[in-house]
Structures are given as C-alpha cells and as structure tokens.
Amino acid sequence: MTVDLQDMGQKAxxxxxxxxxxxxxxxxxxxxxxxxxxxxxxxEIIAVNQADLANAHGLTASFSDRLTLDKERIYxxxxxxxxxxxxxxxxxxxxxxxxxxAGLRIAKRRVPIGVxxxxxxxxxxxxxxxxxLCFKTGNAILLRGGKEALQTNIKLVEILRAAxxxxxxxxxxxxxxxxxxxxxxxxxxxxxDYMDVLIPRGSxxxxxxxxxxxxxPVIETGAGNCHIYVDETADLQMATDIMVNAKVQRPSVCNxxxxxxxxxxxxxxxxxxxxxxxxxxNVELRGDRQACDILKTKCTxxxxxxxxxxxxxxxxxxxxxxxLQDAIKHINAHNTKHSExxxxxxxxxxxxFLDQIDAAAVxxxxxxxxxxxxxxxxxxxxxxxxxxxHARGPMGLEELTTTKYVIRGNGQVRK
Amino acid sequence: MTVDLQDMGQKAxxxxxxxxxxxxxxxxxxxxxxxxxxxxxxxEIIAVNQADLANAHGLTASFSDRLTLDKERIYxxxxxxxxxxxxxxxxxxxxxxxxxxAGLRIAKRRVPIGVxxxxxxxxxxxxxxxxxLCFKTGNAILLRGGKEALQTNIKLVEILRAAxxxxxxxxxxxxxxxxxxxxxxxxxxxxxDYMDVLIPRGSxxxxxxxxxxxxxPVIETGAGNCHIYVDETADLQMATDIMVNAKVQRPSVCNxxxxxxxxxxxxxxxxxxxxxxxxxxNVELRGDRQACDILKTKCTxxxxxxxxxxxxxxxxxxxxxxxLQDAIKHINAHNTKHSExxxxxxxxxxxxFLDQIDAAAVxxxxxxxxxxxxxxxxxxxxxxxxxxxHARGPMGLEELTTTKYVIRGNGQVRK
Numbered sequence: 001m002t003v004d005l006q007d008m009g010q011k012a013x014x015x016x017x018x019x020x021x022x023x024x025x026x027x028x029x030x031x032x033x034x035x036x037x038x039x040x041x042x043x044e045i046i047a048v049n050q051a052d053l054a055n056a057h058g059l060t061a062s063f064s065d066r067l068t069l070d071k072e073r074i075y076x077x078x079x080x081x082x083x084x085x086x087x088x089x090x091x092x093x094x095x096x097x098x099x100x101x102a103g104l105r106i107a108k109r110r111v112p113i114g115v116x117x118x119x120x121x122x123x124x125x126x127x128x129x130x131x132x133l134c135f136k137t138g139n140a141i142l143l144r145g146g147k148e149a150l151q152t153n154i155k156l157v158e159i160l161r162a163a164x165x166x167x168x169x170x171x172x173x174x175x176x177x178x179x180x181x182x183x184x185x186x187x188x189x190x191x192x193d194y195m196d197v198l199i200p201r202g203s204x205x206x207x208x209x210x211x212x213x214x215x216x217p218v219i220e221t222g223a224g225n226c227h228i229y230v231d232e233t234a235d236l237q238m239a240t241d242i243m244v245n246a247k248v249q250r251p252s253v254c255n256x257x258x259x260x261x262x263x264x265x266x267x268x269x270x271x272x273x274x275x276x277x278x279x280x281x282n283v284e285l286r287g288d289r290q291a292c293d294i295l296k297t298k299c300t301x302x303x304x305x306x307x308x309x310x311x312x313x314x315x316x317x318x319x320x321x322x323x324l325q326d327a328i329k330h331i332n333a334h335n336t337k338h339s340e341x342x343x344x345x346x347x348x349x350x351x352x353f354l355d356q357i358d359a360a361a362v363x364x365x366x367x368x369x370x371x372x373x374x375x376x377x378x379x380x381x382x383x384x385x386x387x388x389x390h391a392r393g394p395m396g397l398e399e400l401t402t403t404k405y406v407i408r409g410n411g412q413v414r415k
Numbered sequence: 416m417t418v419d420l421q422d423m424g425q426k427a428x429x430x431x432x433x434x435x436x437x438x439x440x441x442x443x444x445x446x447x448x449x450x451x452x453x454x455x456x457x458x459e460i461i462a463v464n465q466a467d468l469a470n471a472h473g474l475t476a477s478f479s480d481r482l483t484l485d486k487e488r489i490y491x492x493x494x495x496x497x498x499x500x501x502x503x504x505x506x507x508x509x510x511x512x513x514x515x516x517a518g519l520r521i522a523k524r525r526v527p528i529g530v531x532x533x534x535x536x537x538x539x540x541x542x543x544x545x546x547x548l549c550f551k552t553g554n555a556i557l558l559r560g561g562k563e564a565l566q567t568n569i570k571l572v573e574i575l576r577a578a579x580x581x582x583x584x585x586x587x588x589x590x591x592x593x594x595x596x597x598x599x600x601x602x603x604x605x606x607x608d609y610m611d612v613l614i615p616r617g618s619x620x621x622x623x624x625x626x627x628x629x630x631x632p633v634i635e636t637g638a639g640n641c642h643i644y645v646d647e648t649a650d651l652q653m654a655t656d657i658m659v660n661a662k663v664q665r666p667s668v669c670n671x672x673x674x675x676x677x678x679x680x681x682x683x684x685x686x687x688x689x690x691x692x693x694x695x696x697n698v699e700l701r702g703d704r705q706a707c708d709i710l711k712t713k714c715t716x717x718x719x720x721x722x723x724x725x726x727x728x729x730x731x732x733x734x735x736x737x738x739l740q741d742a743i744k745h746i747n748a749h750n751t752k753h754s755e756x757x758x759x760x761x762x763x764x765x766x767x768f769l770d771q772i773d774a775a776a777v778x779x780x781x782x783x784x785x786x787x788x789x790x791x792x793x794x795x796x797x798x799x800x801x802x803x804x805h806a807r808g809p810m811g812l813e814e815l816t817t818t819k820y821v822i823r824g825n826g827q828v829r830k
Contacts, residue, residue: 017747021770100792104781113803114773192626196803211607215627217804238826245828332432354821355436358529366519366824375829376820377515388528388611388817389632390805402803405791406769409781411653413660414790 003179005187009194011172012115016140020112024089031085033163035078042074048155056148066122077128084132087379090398091138105408110401112138114196121146121202127156133382137400140173144188147180189214221383224254224338225310226368229261229327231344239343240274246367248281252312255339255371260318261327267320283314290320307334324349328356337386339368360393418594420602424609426587427530431555435527439504446500448578450493457489463570471563481537492543499547502794505813506553520823525816527553529611536561536617542571548797552815555588559603562595604629636798639669639753640725641783644676644742646759654758655689660782663696667727670754670786675733676742682735698729705735722749739764743771752801754783775808
C-alpha cells in the first residue's frame with residue numbers, strides 16, 4: 001500500500017472549493033446523513049474495531065478503553081453530528097464592513113480555511129467529531145489517526161464519504177492516511193502546498209513533535225499547567241470548593257489545576273482546611289518548604305521540576321508566596337498560558353491578576369475547569385489553543401474559519 | 416561579539432509584561448519622544464549610514480537607494496511614528512462579552528501578542544516603522560535586519576531605546592541582533608520559548624526561507640501573483656484604466672497585477688486597446704496562443720512558468736479563456752492568494768467571482784493596488800498576509816494583538 005500525499009492534498013483542495021460554495025441547509029443535510037449512516041452501519045464499525053483491538057498488543061486498560069467503540073459510543077458520535085447541525089454556521093458572516101476614501105465598499109467576510117489537517121492518537125471519535133466541525137465550516141479534512149485505530153478510522157471515513165456521495169458531493173472532502181508510518185506523518189506535517197492548518201490532538205508528546213516538525217501552520221492545543229492563587233482576602237470556603245473542583249472533578253484534562261499558590265497571611269489557616277478536603281480524593285500534596293512546615297506529614301517537598309509539570313493526575317503542588325506580585329511572577333514563569341484563577345475579595349488585586357497574568361483564560365473566583373468550548377457556550381470544541389495566533393482558548397466553529405476582503409467598486413484606480 | 420539569543424528573548428518577554436500594562440497616553444508619550452530623538456540625532460544616523468554604504472560592495476542602484484538614509488527620510492520615519500500616535504489603540508477593547516450558563520461573565524479582551532520577531536532586508540526604515548506599530552500595541556520587538564544596514568539599524572535601535580529609558584521604561588522592549596550570520600538567523604526563527612510570532616518582510620526568497628526554517632509561528636506576507644479578469648460584459652474603458660493602473664502605477668509591489676485574463680468574446684476588441692495603453696509604459700506582453708494571434712508582434716508566447724511568476728516589473732502575461740469558470744479555475748490554480756479582480760457588469764458573475772476566488776482580497780471593478788493598510792483605512796500596515804491563519808490581507812494594529820478570555824465569577828465550580 002502506498003499513500004500519495006501530494007495527490008491527496010490536491011484532491012482535498014479541489015473538494016474544498018466545492019464545500020466553500022455549499023449553503024447551510026445543504027451542509028446540514030449531509031451531516032444528518034452522516035449521522036444516520038453511522039448508526040445504520042454500527043455493526044460493521046464494531047466488527048472492524050474488534051479486529052483493531054485484537055491486533056493491538058500490550059495496551060493499557062485506559063488506552064484500550066479509548067480505542068474501543070460499542071453501539072452506544074457510535075450512537076453518541078451520531079448525536080454529536082446532529083448537535084453540529086443545530087449550531088449557527090459562521091460562513092458568510094461579515095465581521096465588519098465600511099467604505100474607504102476611494103469609495104470602495106469593503107467587507108471582511110468569514111470563509112472556510114480550506115484544508116484542515118488533524119493528527120491524533122487513539123480515540124476514533126476524533127475522526128467523526130473533527131469531520132463534523134470541519135464540514136459544517138466548509139473545510140476539507142485530512143486525517144492522520146493513531147496506528148492502533150487504523151482500520152476503525154478507515155471504516156468511519158468510508159461511511160462519512162458514502163454520505164457525501166449520497167448528496168452528489170466530492171468525497172475527497174474527507175480523507176484519511178491509510179498508513180501510519182512516521183515518515184508519512186512527517187510528510188503530512190509539511191504538506192504546505194495543500195494544507196492550510198494543522199491541529200494536533202492528543203498527548204503533550206504528540207503536540208511537541210508536531211510543533212518541531214511541521215511546516216504547515218500549527219494551532220498548538222492542550223498543555224495545561226494551571227494555577228489557583230488564593231489571595232489574602234479570599235473566602236476560604238469558596239477557595240476550598242474551587243481548588244477541590246479544579247483538581248479532582250476530572251484530573252486528566254488540560255484545564256484541571258495542577259498548582260495551588262497561597263498568600264502567606266492565610267496559608268496557616270487555609271492549607272490544613274483544603275488538604276483535608278483533598279485527602280478525601282487521595283490527592284498527593286507536594287509543597288515548598290513553607291507549605292510542608294504547615295502541612296507536616298501530609299506533604300512532601302516539591303522538586304524544582306514540579307513547578308513546570310502537568311500531572312494530569314491526583315497530585316497537587318503548593319507554594320506559599322509573600323505577595324500577589326510574587327504569585328503573578330511565579331505563574332507567568334511556569335504556566336503553559338492555558339487557564340489561571342485568583343480567589344480574592346480584593347477589587348484591585350482581582351484587576352491586577354486579570355491584567356498581568358499571561359494566559360488564554362484568566363478567572364476571578366471560579367474553577368479553571370470552565371475553559372471549554374461547551375462551557376463557554378460555543379456548542380462545540382475542536383481543541384483549546386494555548387498559542388496566541390489565530391485562536392486562543394477554546395476553539396469553536398468560528399476558529400475553523402478565516403476571512404477574506406470582498407471589495408466592490410465602480411472603476412476605482414489608485415492615485 | 417557574541418549574541419545570546421536566549422538571553423535576549425527572556426529580556427524581551429520580561430519587557431513585554433511591562434508594556435502590556437501601559438495605557439495609551441503613556442505609549443503615545445514614548446512614541447513622541449522616539450520621533451523627536453530621531454530628528455534631533457539625525458546627523459548621527461546619517462554618519463553611521465554613510466559608513467554602512469561605504470562598507471557595502473557591489474550594490475545595485477536600487478538596493479543602495481533602499482539602504483540610504485538622509486535627513487528627509489529620517490524625518491519621514493519620525494512623522495510615521497507621530498501618525499501611529501493618532502491611531503486608536505486596540506489594546507483593552509472587548510470583542511465580545513456574555514454570561515454563560517453557570518453565570519460566569521466572560522469577555523474576550525484584546526491584549527498584546529507579547530514578543531514579535533521581525534526579519535527583514537535592506538530598508539532601515541522597517542526598524543522604526545515596525546517598532547512604532549509593535550510598541551503602540553504593547554508588544555516587545557526583536558529585530559533582525561539585513562547585514563548591509565547593520566550599523567544603521569543598531570544606531571536607530573540605540574535611539575529608540577534611549578527614548579524608552581527617558582520614560583523610565585525597560586529598553587529591552589526594543590532589541591536588535593548585532594550579528595547577521597545565517598546560523599544566528601536560524602536560531603532566531605526557532606526561539607519558540609520567547610518569540611510569539613515572526614513576521615518576515617522582504618523578498619520572496621527571504622519569506623520562503625523563513626517558512627522553511629521557522630519553528631516560531633510565522634505570518635507569511637507579500638507574494639502577489641495578482642490577476643485582472645475582464646469579463647464579457649465589462650466596460651472596456653474601465654477595464655483598460657484598471658489594468659493599466661494595476662500594472663504600472665507601481666510595478667514593484669505585491670498588489671500590482673501580473674496577469675490579464677480575458678473572456679474570448681471581447682478579446683479581439685479589448686486586447687489591442689489595452690495593449691496600446693500599456694505600450695506607453697513599455698510593458699512587455701507575453702500571451703497564450705490566442706492572445707498572441709490577436710496582438711501579433713506586440714506579444715511573445717508565454718511559457719508555462721509565466722503563469723506562476725510574480726514579475727514585479729513592466730511585464731504582463733495575458734490569457735484568453737472560454738468562460739468565467741475557466742478564469743476562476745486558472746486563477747485559483749496559479750494565484751498566490753493575494754488580490755484578484757473581475758471587471759464586469761454582470762451581477763451573477765460578479766457574485767460568483769467574489770465567492771469562488773480564493774484570495775485575501777477579491778475585487779469587482781477596482782484595481783488590485785488598493786490592497787494596502789493605508790488604502791483600507793487602517794492608518795498603518797505591518798505587512799500583507801497571504802496566509803489564512805490569524806491575519807489575512809493588510810495587517811494593521813489589530814493584527815498585532817491577540818485576545819484573552821477574562822472571566823469573573825462568584826464561586827462557580829464545574830458540575
């Protein structure tokens with residue numbers, strides 16, 4: 001089997017021109033067919049998925065779980081596509097419009113990006129989720145999934161393409177790499193002639209590899225070394241509730257808190273209180289010397305690496321600071337620019353924190369766990385950008401679009 | 416002399432945190448001082464620039480001209496800085512704000528990008544222009560200019576930094592590489608820990624090298640293989656005026672037209688008419704067979720490479736097409752996604768062209784020469800983006816900003 005990426009890219013670009021011309025009702029009709037086809041062909045998908053699982057060796061239980069599709073999960077993917085139908089279509093919206101000095105009517109119109117590349121790992125639902133969001137926004141998609149899910153992903157793409165054909169549309173709007181070698185992955189990341197953006201979805205290791213190797217513009221997603229700073233004037237009950245929620249409600253995700261920073265004036269009162277609650281969830285505490293002095297045996301001394309580590313686990317590192325400015329300095333030096341919160345009742349300090357912390361989302365008196373496309377009300381999420389270009393924070397449908405200037409004149413020439 | 420780029424990057428990032436907190440009046444005061452200092456120290460600048468010119472060997476006249484600074488040009492740079500004072504400051508603007516289901520008050524606020532890298536060639540005015548725009552938007556700037564202008568650029572940066580110091584601000588907001596080796600340029604393009612975006616300004620060769628070598632997110636600017644398509648119903652006088660303007664008003668720039676596409680039904684009438692006008696400016700015409708059949712000795716046969724070439728010169732390639740769809744297909748296959756125009760009086764065709772052409776700016780009945788930050792009314796321009804992420808088309812101050820989500824709660828935790 002050989003994959004001709006240049007050919008795939010060219011076909012994707014051709015298909016993208018057709019997609020860009022579809023109206024919302026046409027796109028929604030296709031999404032509906034995709035959903036129905038997935039449901040109707042769920043047995044086929046499950047059979048292939050079972051084979052993928054049987055072929056994979058030495059998987060951890062959690063990896064195996066992420067890879068597995070059953071009827072319920074396939075129906076959930078179909079439901080996800082139907083939810084995308086209900087979202088407003090950003091394509092064609094005009095962000096702004098004006099008349100320039102020469103009398104040209106200039107409009108900045110939302111258009112599809114073109115060809116979106118997605119590189120991901122075990123979870124086959126990404127195949128369907130990402131396709132739904134890219135299709136709704138008129139983008140062609142090139143997928144490169146993990147090797148363990150290869151046949152499952154190929155089957156899903158076959159079904160999604162069949163839905164396009166049923167609507168007399170070019171199926172090359174949805175394509176997947178049928179080989180998962182590293183050489184091909186590198187070529188995929190450098191397909192600059194045809195791919196307009198590449199979005200990695202998965203582990204920190206994957207994202208780092210993509211940033212290192214890609215020549216296509218990348219949207220970096222995911223890494224979250226998030227902090228909760230508890231200020232002197234914090235309501236300590238609120239601070240405890242938020243800290244516990246941000247740490248344990250779902251520790252494996254990027255918007256979970258990994259660090260607790262506490263003002264020294266309340267550390268002695270607050271730390272035992274929050275430690276008691278965290279102990280109920282068996283959260284391991286690692287502190288600086290001051291935190292350990294207060295928490296005694298409940299806490300081990302943190303290493304310098306701890307401050308830069310995203311645990312994604314039931315572990316929390318704690319630092320005691322002398323001032324808000326020390327907290328801000330520490331956070332800006334160690335965070336991954338994802339989500340940071342202050343718990344305070346001081347107006348000035350809340351403003352300083354919001355203004356001076358460099359992150360995609362900055363919170364006063366709320367859990368960092370809200371940094372999420374659904375919680376923000378976008379109705380969808382293709383990822384959470386931790387970079388500053390194009391998109392920052394949760395990315396919904398609008399972040400899968402770009403703009404073009406549409407200019408109407410009546411013979412204007414430049415003087 | 417050794418340059419420690421990591422150290423420069425770290426210092427730039429530190430300075431960027433200070434810049435982000437300045438209000439508009441503070442920033443404007445600094446810009447004013449920068450302008451005054453440049454004027455007052457113009458003799459110093461000219462002396463160093465003369466030395467740069469004396470050290471450079473084998474320069475073309477046009478290169479030498481771009482490199483040269485005299486009192487008039489220095490005063491023009493100062494005037495440019497004062498114009499930036501008058502532009503509205505986008506920092507702090509809220510793009511949108513809403514309350515989510517949990518009652519969180521979410522605002523998407525404009526903030527500086529952080530540290531902007533600029534890599535450029537001969538023209539020392541880029542040093543001052545780019546610094547003014549980055550400073551107004553609260554960004555620290557790292558500059559890497561061409562080797563021929565090195566001492567001039569170092570002197571300009573010394574003066575700009577002195578203005579910062581006069582206002583008790585960290586001068587590391589403006590830094591320049593004092594060595595111009597290729598190794599250092601590569602390291603510059605890969606300074607991912609500290610540089611948030613890299614903008615190349617210069618030749619197609621420079622931009623290509625940056626896209627190939629950078630690991631920092633790049634905004635690709637500049638290349639323009641722009642087309643004028645003259646439709647069957649075009650007002651031929653208007654078409655001639657626009658074609659001549661787009662070709663000869665300033666042939667060396669990216670928004671100048673390089674190609675003329677003509678509908679076959681009017682080619683015989685239109686081509687001799689436009690050729691006659693273009694002949695006044697000694698424009699060389701290269702056509703496909705049909706165009707050459709009509710224009711006879713005024714035209715030579717174009718090679719396949721012509722359709723993909725940005726001449727930046729008094730050369731125009733001409734193609735005759737059977738239909739609007741053929742024109743659109745040809746343009747999408749060969750353009751650089753910069754600026755494209757249709758000249759028509761047909762409503763449907765105008766809509767199809769605007770919808771189906773893939774470019775940063777699409778025009779009906781106007782010259783492509785209007786794709787420009789000043790002509791658009793932005794009051795400034797850091798470049799013209801031909802990519803689709805973050806910024807597309809002329810980039811003004813807003814394109815030098817990003818957003819952060821500022822979220823105010825009263826104890827919300829995620830359910």
